[in-house]
Amino acid sequence: MKTYLDCIPCLFRQALEAARMAGVSEETQKKILDKVAEILPDFPLTSPPPEMARIIHEVVKKYTGVEDPYAEVKKKSNNLALSIYDKLKEKLQNSHQRLLTSIELAILGNILDYGVKNSLDVDKELEKILVEEKRVIETENNALFNYPQFQKAIDNARTILYLADNAGETVFDRILIEEIKNMDNNKNIIYAVKEKPAINDALIEYAYFCGIDKLAKIISSGSDAPGTVLSRCSKEFLKIFNKADLIISKGQGNYEALSSATGPIFFLLVAKCPVIARDIGCRVGDIILMSHTLNKKGGE
């Protein structure tokens, strides 16, 4: 997805939030915004927003000296999400369509996103997910929630590359991966996280902490952008990306980075901002399970 003009105010907002998360003075926060104002005009809008976000968060790191401004909130997200793991499993036990329910939960976990909102009440959001029942079913357009096609894609895939999004959300990913493994333990699942801190995106240690290692091979994409921007990924990762039978792409950042890429990709996300919603052709808040093919036809 290209960077829309609406992304520009939002990128300033992100820079300010990250600067505050890093705990620096107002003066330094202002310097960061000024630097963003200086570099942003030269940024090509044909590049996806996570690429610009990466540059902005580099500025924040440089000016604040804080490598990972979201360290604390990510830790909290992981802990809180893990603390409701049993409840999520219980929800699954009571479901008559376990795969569908696990997909829904994996997508709903995508709400734990600091890139979109300035403040996020993780407890409250998790509470909402637990009482969430009919949200997915309410999505009217089946092409945007193409469960049958996704189910088939999982059935047919031997190697699945799972692109993680946010910390905490990893626990919800685990629920879906466990379900896929329950169906067929021979499936080879690779769980790819970011190489370095990028907003509140998941990192290798979180994937271990949330118990993904028992189910999938954990790798880094090599990228430190808050989205799998292929030009920033490692050769090793690209090899896996190009060979995978199915790519499960979680979240807005990965959608933004990969909506123009080729491959057997499914995008699983909550459309959290109006720009994404317009790009996809859905409403803000919609739960999306969309094949890449659809995006090629209906998207950008």
Place this chain on the structure above:
Amino acid sequence: MKTYLDCIPCLFRQALEAARMAGVSEETQKKILDKVAEILPDFPLTSPPPEMARIIHEVVKKYTGVEDPYAEVKKKSNNLALSIYDKLKEKLQNSHQRLLTSIELAILGNILDYGVKNSLDVDKELEKILVEEKRVIETENNALFNYPQFQKAIDNARTILYLADNAGETVFDRILIEEIKNMDNNKNIIYAVKEKPAINDALIEYAYFCGIDKLAKIISSGSDAPGTVLSRCSKEFLKIFNKADLIISKGQGNYEALSSATGPIFFLLVAKCPVIARDIGCRVGDIILMSHTLNKKGGE
């Protein structure tokens, strides 16, 4: 009120919206954002946001060649607000506290603001105002809705300067001014609008169109900022400002411009953005009727 760092992303958003309202190409929209990025770092944050907004909207005018991008929406706001004038009067007839109700309506009319929201469904907002009943009473902090003090100030004032905010809102101002004149026809009311287009702010012709001329003397403040920034006002206006027994300041822009000024000012507004809400010490959506004195103690 100073310009907060949170205002910066919002000012970019405003520039983009105004550029779109002017109907220019994406390329020109981008040029406008780039220009804003160029000038914004030099803007002193000690100045109030309407001063920066003024500069930004000057850029928009220059790059688009459109003097008044909001001309159409302002016309629509005026017409729609006028079309419900009779219903507003009916609401007043049924009230046991006519002055209070007219104040509430005048404040609720402040919802018609394009400076805060990117899109505004005027019909819907007006509909909400008509069914609005308990909103004001729900405001917990009486200092932030100090009706007794305001009532007394009106009683004691001979010359009242009424600082208008948005187009359409003028009809709601008329309701309050009519009520004040009903109470005492000898009161001298001066209704001040902006000199030139500033977002969707009211102009002289709208004040006439909405029937203010039958009740008050209509003047321009001399300013083209979306708020009464005193340093940009005419000498004639400042003379009136300094001599008035009571100044009724409507809306966020005027609050931002005048919260540090001296004078017998009352601020009547809906707190529509988190920055204003924080500055005032209220919640977003609160209905504010606050004397300047309170602001001096509790504000900035």
